[in-house]
Amino acid sequence: MDYSRLAKVLSSNGCSLTRAREQVFGALVDKEGLTMNELIDELSGKVDRVSVYRNVTLFEKLGILQRISNGFKYKVELSDNFSSHHHHLSCSQCGRVINIKADQLEGAIKQLGKDHGFVISGHQVEIRGSCAQCVHEQDKEVG
């Protein structure tokens, strides 16, 4: 695992790359968003839940990760700096959050800000429904 970019962001903010931070970061690399509980479970025995919370908060402040809406809970995932800007399809059946590119949305959102004199600092699009896989499973059951 390459922690050099992480280490750089941390050290330039007066923080060090500790074992716990490596663990939290490592648990998020190449993953779709995780709930706090999933993240805590995955790190259980390795990092205390309190440290998970503290480092998630820190990482968010440093722009290392972001929270994404998932129903009325949230999930965490590495931020655009460590992955790339995208939006989410939330499957209500299996709970997956699928990352998608959505260039068309970006323009429409910028325009809305302009129309309403609103200075946009960020946005989030959550599309709820059933993913292709769950729809497929259902079709099999019914058919």
Next chain:
Amino acid sequence: MDYSRLAKVLSSNGCSLTRAREQVFGALVDKEGLTMNELIDELSGKVDRVSVYRNVTLFEKLGILQRISNGFKYKVELSDNFSSHHHHLSCSQCGRVINIKADQLEGAIKQLGKDHGFVISGHQVEIRGSCAQCVHEQDKEVG
């Protein structure tokens, strides 16, 4: 206050229009979204917080109200059946959630579902930033 449509939805689902439900519904009419605490405070002395929660849950199930993301908390507002479909500008400074129409987004979102074989049941767009009023206040302070 006209509760006839509310009564109709309730009774067609085997529920009655009680005093508490009138109160909860009434507190939401013609309002931008409220947090649970705001709603509970507004009904304090009139409806117990537990009943507020229970009826919010019921109303959501019956499509009477919807929860909207606000940061990683949520607010509640009457659903599209009792108001009209719209999206939200969340001001991070004053906390207001401003309702907007966003026709351009609707098409883009539908298309995304198609592209990914995803059956959309609902969507939510949250645009965070500073509302015109807060930006204006700030300009005054600085200038």
Next chain:
DNA sequence: TTTCTTGCAAACGTTTTGCAAGGTA
């Protein structure tokens, strides 16, 4: 050494559950 981090325990705010009493049909 000095400062940053961690783990544990305990506090907190939000939401849910159990239950007996009060309404409604």
Next chain:
DNA sequence: TACCTTGCAAAACGTTTGCAAGAAA
């Protein structure tokens, strides 16, 4: 009567705080 609904108390979560011990510079 039979069922719904409410309020209260208490439990269950998710998250944060205080503090003393452990790691990093």
